[in-house]
Amino acid sequence: MAAYILRRLLATIPVLLIVAVLVFLMLRLTPGDPAAVIAGDNASTEQIDLIRSRLGLDQPILVQFGIWAGHLLGGNFGESFFFKKTVAELILGRIEPTLSLAFVTMVIAVSVAVPLGVLAAYKQGTWIDRMVMGFSVFGFSVPIFVVGYALIYVFAITLGWVPVQGYQSISAGFGGFLQRLILPAVSLSVIYIALIARMTRASVTEVLGEDYVRTARAKGQVERIILFRHALKNAAVPIVTVIGLGIALLLGGVVVTESVFAIPGLGRLTVDAVLARDYPTIQAVILLFSVIYVAINLGIDLAYSLFDPRIRY
Amino acid sequence: MSPEGPVLAVDGLSVRLPGGGDRAHAVEGVSFAVGPGEIVCVVGESGSGKSVTAFSVMGLLPPALKPVAGAIRLEGENVLAASPKRLRDLRGTRMAMVFQEPMTALNPVLKIGDQIDEVLRIHTDLGPADRRAKVLAILGAMRLPDPERIAGSYPHQISGGQRQRIMIAAAMVLDPALLIADEPTTALDVTTQAQILRLIKEMQTRRGTGVLFITHDFGVVAEIADRVVVMQKGHIVEEGRAADVLRRPQHSYTRMLIGAVPSLKPAVTREIKAPVALDAVGIGKTYRSASLFGRAKIVRAAESVDIRIRRGETVGIVGESGSGKTTVARCIARLMPPSEGAILVPDIDIAKLTERRLRPYRRKIQVVFQDPYRSLNPRRTVGASIIEGPMNFGTNHADATARARDLMGLVGLQPDALARYPHQFSGGQRQRVAIARALAMEPEILIADEAVSALDVSVQRQVLALLRDVQERFDLAILFITHDLRVAAQICDRIVVMEKGVVVEQGVTAQVYAAPAHPYTRALIEAAPGRDFGVGEA
Amino acid sequence: MSAEPALLAPVSALAAPDRGRLAKLARNPSILVGGTVLLAMLLIGIFAPFLGTIDPAAINPSTRNKVPGFERTIRADDGTSTTFKHRMGTDSLGRDVYSRTLYGARVSLLIGVSVAAVSIAVGLLLGMIAGYVRPLDGIIMRFMDGLMAIPAILLAIAVVSLFRAGLGAVIVAIIVPEIPRVVRVVRSIVLSVREEPYVEAAIMAGTRVPTLMVRHILPNTVAPLIVQGTFICASAILVEAILSFLGIGIPPEVPTWGNIMAEGRNLFRIYPHNILYPGIFLCVAVLAVNMLGDGLRDTLDPKMGAR
Secondary structure, three states, rough: OOOHHHHHHHHHHHHHHHHHHOOOOOOOOOOHHHHHHOOOOOOOOOHHHHHHHOOOOOOHHHHHHHHHHHHOOOOOOOEEOOOEHHHHHHHHHHHHHHHHHHHHHHHHHHHHHHHHHHHHOOOOOOHHHHHHHHHHHHHOOOOOHHHHHHHHHHHHHOOOOOOOOOOOHHHHOOOOOOHHHHHHHHHHHHHHHHHHHHHHHHHHHHHHHHHHHHHHHHHOOHHHHHHHHHHHHHHHHHHHHHHHHHHHHHHHHHHHHHHHHOOOOHHHHHHHHHHOOOHHHHHHHHHHHHHHHHHHHHHHHHHHHHHHHOOOO | OOOOOOOEEEEEEEEEEOOOOOOOOOEEEEEEOOOOOEEEEEEEEOOOOOHHHHHHOOOOOOOOEEEEEEEEOOOOOOOOOHHHHHHHHHHHHHHHHOOHHHHHHHOOOHHHHHHHHHHHHHHOOOOHHHHHHHHHHHHHHHHOOOOHHOOOOOHOOOOHHHHHHHHHHHHOOOOEEEEEEEEOOOOOHHHHHHHHHHHHHHHHHHHHOOOEEOOOOOOHHHHOOOEEEEOOOOOOEEEHEEEEEHHHHOHHHHHHHHHHHOOOOOOOOOOOOEEEEEEEEEEEEEEEEEEOOOOEEEEEEEEEEEEEOOOOEEEEEOOOOOOEEEEHHHOOOOOOOOOOEEEOOOOOOOOOOHHHHHHHHHHHHHEEEOOOOOOOOOOOOOHHHHHHHHHOOOOHHHHHHHHHHHHHHOOOOOOOHHHHHHHHHHHHHHHHHHHHHHHHHOOOOOEEEOOOOEEEEEEEHHHHHOOOHHHHHOOEEEEEEOHHHHHHHHHHHEEEEEEOOOEEEEEEEEEEEOOOOOOHHHHHHHHHOOOOOOOOOO | OOOOOHHHHHOOOOOOOOOOHHHOOOOOHHHHHHHHHHHHHHHHOOHHHOOOOOOOOOOOHHHHOOOOEEEEEOOOOOOEEEEEEHHHHHHHHOEEHHHHHHHHHHHHHHHHHHHHHHHHHHHHHHHHHHHHHHHHHHHHHHHHHHHOOOHHHHHHHHHHHHHOOOOHHHHHHHHHHHHHHHHHHHHHHHHHHHHOOOHHHHOOOOOOHHHHHHHHHHHHHHHHHHHHHHHHHHHHHHHHHHHHHHOOOOOOOOOHHHHHHHHHHOOOOOOHHHHHHHHHHHHHHHHHHHHHHHHHHHHHHHOOOOO
């Protein structure tokens, strides 16, 4: 088991390395002097020179990558000349709203989508199934910001139940925290629900056609227990996998949701950084999100054995 | 219900097929009975409706199939009229079923003990300790070693034969009056099959269970049946005591089926003195799974296998699953490179040639694969498939097509059928097309990899005859891979017996069958079902 | 040998396996509805100039922020005057939202189709190489894993940030994250099909690798890629809208649905129509493409399951 975990951990290294190379190359692909690009539009010549020497931009590109990666491993993500802060500080200040949003969304999505998908599979071909699948196609088709604005219009502007926009830290009271987070989380969960419900339906449907389900029927087992005891546990691996892969969708959606609901998180930071061409920040956020994504999926890989005894480490 | 009455009485059963099929009913007007302590075999080829009959009894037909007439009485009670709740109560208690595929019939994520326990939990009020005792007892009765350990294992941790025992255990744990077994040994190796058949017979004798046994194999019928019901295209064509039906079949279809079972007695063996066509020396195939940590896993699929085939000769490789017979065939065909050894055809070694250097020799060796449904490209006409090879080697389209037309006639198909697609042919016809495709290359060596295993016996016999015919015509050397000793006895001049990657015995077919030298060969021959009854010797 | 008569009996000339399919496609309700709506969108985009629109980029300070149905009187030089009705109102620069929305269909569909086409072409090539050329498989797939590890929208944002905003940059930005998905699909098909006995039979027949790929393996990727292509098209339309909405996509003066909505964000509470109408068009278009994809998947490949 320990050897397996270690092996999987090591297997993520090439992936992260490629991400790092891509992110590193990003700056080198921009036209112009990287130092000037990093420093931003209002930088002085001295600042640009300082950056150039600090990043070793006069050295061969491999050395530059080494210096840059070394900085990263030491927790030094560089400096944002636009925000006049180190990128690490910037991210630390913005991470809480994003994590809260992602977490609440995830809870909503999984608790809604899995039962819906199971129900659709069980009632396959009925109007319930068609409703769920219809919602799923719809969920894939409606952009987050349209959902967001529709929800704001109904629940915040017309009904006045929740504030229109903004964020309140959980430390300032759970009620206010949830009140402000509920609309963004619901909007963000729509596409995620669509994805998970669809996969749940597909994999439960497939399992219900398996021979061992027929065996259970031949034993005289009732359908309800067949569904939960025999089918769902067998269907779990693909469902959990898609939940993990869907994290990418979730993290991408955060960028949009935070903009719609004026939540001061990493997503907003990304958009602001792109608009300001603040590359060190963009690089750091992309790296961070990728690491989170890879880490969560690694965790899910390791959790497979909980569902399926055939997977041994 | 009277104690003398039948356990199961099927009376005028008809099951309708959904529209668009080639017939309206899957089974029509089927009537037969299973008495207590009696084994009734329902036998027929694919599409005969034998499995539909079995599933009708359990009430497990797919929703598209509907019983439209007749009655199925289980101990006097019509199960066709029973409510779903009543049906569930009957399943597992009064009737139980064992399926064909032990690999997939058990839930992979539940422990074996729990899967047997499930039956007890559904149908009894026993406490955990009593249930556990019953589970262990039934596992013991299945002659499984170490019931405690087996009960705590998952299905993937035990062998196919053991899994089928578990299925039987779960079926028998509540002593049902009727056990339905749907081809329970078809997916198993022959030695395992013999054990499972013995077990079912023992269960039935000891517990007085009525058994409805579905099979396509008259050998199995001879081993196990008290009475036989022969089905063809949804109808019963013959019914009677096993000995009568086997010895004196009345209906022509039954006669044809029994006659088509290949005999275990080798056909006339020829002594072939022709020049060597292929000489495989010391073939070995090793799989290495590289691992970052620990030692690399090494699997030896085949080890120092020697096979020599002369022109006009058929050499069989027989063995059970995992014996390495297919690996050897694929190495010789150079569908995979052997790890060691030489393949001389007959004077050049093709074992290690690169694909480019190998190409000129490709046409010397051709393969007919097992699965007739996957061995032809579904998107191309069979004509295109047949002429592909010759055209690769420079034959022009017109000549290749003319030759393909000749070959179609030769394999017993209409030349005009070249324009058709594979899905328009039956399995046997496709196998004929595959043979024509191989012949189009004018090969010296033909490898038949389980080429008749997927076919019904009647079709099997025709394809075997065709192989013999083309062998004579083209002086072919044939390497015939099979798990079926009956088939091997009929077509092979010499056989090579493989077990776990090594050759344990090889020799002239008649000698090997008459006096097997190796214990494994003996076990294989003894396990062939229906041997004592002389099935296939007609 | 003598064959039994059944084998020589003529079988009625059945159609090629592909012919029945077209009829089946036309009977699928998802395909029918999705296809029709999509066609309508396409026609709207093409014939936008003739559908009662005015110049979508024309700024008019006097008609800023008008509600839907507002009528503007236009005086011509000869003294006559006509009225123009802003069916969907105007934005904060006085541009006609109806005209902008209709013209927006052009950009969205152009992006959807071109992204799908290019990412499938590139993905197909890389996937075939990865699936058949063993030594390159590892390299290509690790690179794809790396790309997949970056959430698609972020990757697109990163790519956009490298170039000056424009249609080309946006298209490239959306293509890059889609390619790994296509590569994976193609590679897995190649890996499974190359084990098929009919491919092995072709190898035994001496068919060379390029022919083998084109003749026996490539056709198996067509149906899944058509389906995948429609889903990519839908996703591309969405991502373009998102990028434009965030203000980092296509330059704001170009009429795209995302841009119209981005422009309407600030005054959303008072004038929701700037988000409502383009939002509806966007949803309907993407929904139509997704329905088409679902229908195609069910018809072309029932085994493919959920994406």
